[in-house]
Amino acid sequence: MEVQGRAFLQPVGTESAELVMQLQDLLADNADVQEFLTELSRMASEQLSLPDxxxxxxxxxxxxKKPLTVASSDERSRTLDEVQNSYGDGPCLTALRDxxxxxxxxxENETRWPDYMRAAExxxxxxxxxVPMDVRNSGKAVLNLYSPRVRGFSEDSILAAQDVAEEAARALHLALKIAQLNELKDNLSAALESRTTIATAVGIIMAENRCSRETAFQILVDASSHRNTKMHTLAEGVIGRVAGDHDKAPDFDE
Incomplete structure (x- = not known):
């Protein structure tokens, strides 16, 4: 493989430290994973580019196992990633899989993935x-790099790309963990909201029917089963009826 010199980011020293700091700032400023990935791709492009x-x-x-999430530094990489996903195979997906x-x-002379190579040309x-990114148990990720030059990635530049991928993977792992925690928090909030709604509806049924909490809850359960309607939806209907909200589900016979 042709060696073109250390044309890319140095893996150690000041530039590596700056990369880590940039990634930390990037993560702090972009809580949304898609936004983080977009900024990450732009930053990696800047780090790994030369004027020529x-x-x-x-x-x-x-x-x-969810659909692929793709972020790009520019229109060219976005197009190539989307085309590759439409074909279902290519260098990126092979790196992701293997x-x-x-x-x-x-x-021009690559015999693998001929249709995709024509699209790249x-x-x-x-x-x-x-370059695969080790995000541990958070999923799988890969850094896709495209050069307008033949043999645009020398041995040294490949090592530099690995350095970028390694540092970026740590930040991406944390970003995915934060996203998982946010999803968990949203799910818990929804569950608590649903529980509060059901508890309020049970209290209304108790007052209206002069029955125990257990009996009121069973009334709601039976109505949910008979109507094939979620308890939370029925509970909203009970609350809406009492509140005079006619858009809510109608009352049911106890």
Missing amino acids: NPISCGVTVLRR GAIISVAEV SCDVQSILS
């Missing part, structure tokens, strides 16, 4: 590098 070799960057995340670095030194891409 501008690198486009995309980040692809597969989380809990957990190995995939390098395409010359798009049409976007003025001559070489591709896909």
Whole structure:
């Protein structure tokens, strides 16, 4: 493999420390994972580009077998990532699946993924590098890099891309964990809201029927079963009726 010199980010020293600080700031400023990934791809593109070799960057995340989440530094990387996903295979998806670095030194002469290589050529891409990111148990992720130059990724630049991917993976792992915690908090809030609504409806049924809490709750359970309606929806109807909200579900016969 041709060695072009240390053209990219140095993996140690001041530039590496600055990268870590930038990622920390990035995470602090972007609580939303999609926004974080977009800014991460832009930052990686800046870190790994040269005046004569501008690198486009995309980040692809597969989380809990959900659809791929893609963020891009520019239109070129966004188009290529979307085309690859539509084909269902390519260097990025292979790296994501196998957990190995995939390098395409010359798009024109690459025999793997011929349809996708033609699409890459049409976007003025001559070489591709896909670097897996270790986000541990948070999912799978890969850094997708596109160069307009043949053999645009030297041995040294591949090592530099690995350094960027390694540092970015730590921040991405934390971002995904934060997203999971936010989802858990939202689910708990929804559960508490539902529980409060049901408890209020049970209190109304107790007052109206002069019955115990257990009997009132059973009335709500039976109505939910007979009407094939969620208890929370029925409870909202009971509260809405008492509050005079005619848009809520109608009352039911106890």
